[in-house]
Amino acid sequence: MTATSTEGVAPKQITIEVMGKFYQVPEGLTMLQAMWHTGHELTRGVGCLGGICGACSATYRTKDSIKIKSTLACQTLIEDGMSFSLVHTYYPNRKIPYDFKEMEDPKQDLFRYYPEAALCRNCNTCTLACPKGIDVRAAVWKAVFGDFEECAEHFMPCVMCSLCVPVCIADIAPNQVGVFVRRAQGIFFENKSPQLKNRVDEIEKGVYDQEWERVLNLSDAQLLAD
């Protein structure tokens, strides 16, 4: 059993170009499956295989197009004449450590850690690069204008693939801004849950101790009936 199992009807063969070499492969495979099919050993460039970890960022060009696009290789079906490569080396991203406990106004602190966020020149390449369809440019502007709620909403599906980072002409790391804003929104601006607090308090006070005492002394048969 392999991820590229193709028993049954013989699928149509198509030609693809992987990192400058041409291969004949059956259609219906994702880019990663096509790489395995053509004998590529992969360690870097594969993670979840479900489109959610961002390890498999890739660039590609379709037949007769001049445009180079970016995508997630585990989620993209190959097509005839497609040329692609994984961007699986490594992004030398910068990560600035911060501690929310030391912050009072994260909407201002954003500029302490990510001053370049305010310098967006609206080129929109980040949005075009995003394989999850996030309106990255709009989200960054929301962050800059202090609308953390909206920004957080935009970045919900962000898989941190970093494809938006090297394309930014203002040197913004939009995905990092997204994480900062989402966490800040969660910590500072979301409502508290009264039920959760109650339950934590109840458990601490031992409200369930008696019930535990009873339940833990039951036999399996009694437990099933309980």
Next chain:
Amino acid sequence: MNVLEISKLKVGETRSSRLDETPPKLSQAEKDALVQQYHPDYIKEAYGTIRVGMNKGEQTVHRVVSLLEGESPLASESIRLEAKQQVDVLIIGGGGAGSMAALAAKASGASVLMTTKLRLGDSNTVMAEGGMQVAVSPEDSPVRHFLDSLRGGQMANDKILLKTLVEEGPSVVKWLIDNGVMFDREEDGNLSLRPGGGSSKARLVRCKDYTGLELMRVLKDCVLNEQIEVLEYMPVLELLTDEAGGCSGAILKNLDTNQHFVVQAKTVIIATGGIGRLHIQGFPTSNHYGATGDGLPLSYRAGAKLTLQDTFQYHPTGAVFPEAMAGILVTEAIRSVGAHLLNVNGDRFIGEMETRDAVASAIIRECAEGRGVETPSGRKGVWLDMPLVDTLNGAGTLEDRFPNMVKQFSRYEIDITKEPVLIYPTLHYQNGGVEVDVDGESGVNNLFVAGEASGGLHGRNRLMGNSLLDIMVYGKRAGEAAAKRATSTEYKSITLQHLDRFHEAQKEAGVIPDTVSPILFPDYVNKS
């Protein structure tokens, strides 16, 4: 029109007449009979006997037997056992359990090194969709949560582990919220709760269908902010032990340079996750690329005992069509908001919210008895009627609550708001694992195991949403306990004496290993 298309039409035709129909709830006896006849855990031929080590004489699937009896990758190499790095707590695995353990160990004052096979966060954790179980509503209680889990686990759960899980659940959720995890909320600020299979109360908290992504994103950011050292693409090949048989470090391999890297540690936490990529019994899997059960042979050779190593969870609803999506999970939450399961005739055949073992067995039964639908590549499946979710809950519900699922299928031109999808059980979770105590310590001194690699807590069948809670609660507990131990002990010698002992045992039992383990990655590369 082919059989598949005709059958799909039937699903559309029967939709309105099925609305008020409820399949009868299975009695315990009916459920047992169904599971024993069809669940893969009961296929005798798939099982073999373990011949060496702490579980000698016990059963598990052939693939796991051969991993446990496997040869160490170091057997053919000479290694200089000279520590390149020393650390209080070495954490193996960069998923949820590993990250939580790293944070807890650091917060407890220990020095921490984390090493992982892929990148930090590339894991099963990041893939979780449905949510996390926690008993917070006033109608619910930790005791209810305990009882439901025990029943779901076929009463085989370690009761102390389970009690600790449900009791510490609410406070660990509070910790997550305090660190910025944005769970879905109700208008009044309370956590939005949904029912999960096998649960008597709604207790599933989630972040749309991105729960794992959200948790992992926050945990990863916390690990980076704490400046915990993380080695990526550095899987562990073998543990190290001291003269007394306790764990004292590990040998890592740098996948970029193929060089070994020896770490001496006072305590070691294995958080290497599950086994989906072993494709047990030929099943497709929902798991990430690194889910090759590495923690099992590593700890087993070091002398740890496993528990419930013979039971696996086959999630009822893995995609089978298109072929490129085979194995990909369709979250159970879709059924909890009303999607029906239908056979080739468009008939329901099981209560969708029965426990996973029962639902998976029923799907396998339908396909085995000729009521399944065949895909163009020869797989079999049954329908999951997604559009019903919008019919029942209002248009836009799928788009709003399951945006990731809508997007995933739309890449293959399947609009789940309009058409049903074909599914079949997918290998999803390792129910058992390394036996641990309530601090996550295994039978080997100073070797802790947390998360999916450990076993006992979930019995023979984990309830939906209990695993995310498990990795949070026990990642934290293991991290704290390992740090406490480490900060009050000295470094011990680093040897491979456990391997010598294991080789002796192999010889004695006449075992000739047929695999090198851990295997690290599945073998998908076409060699022809």
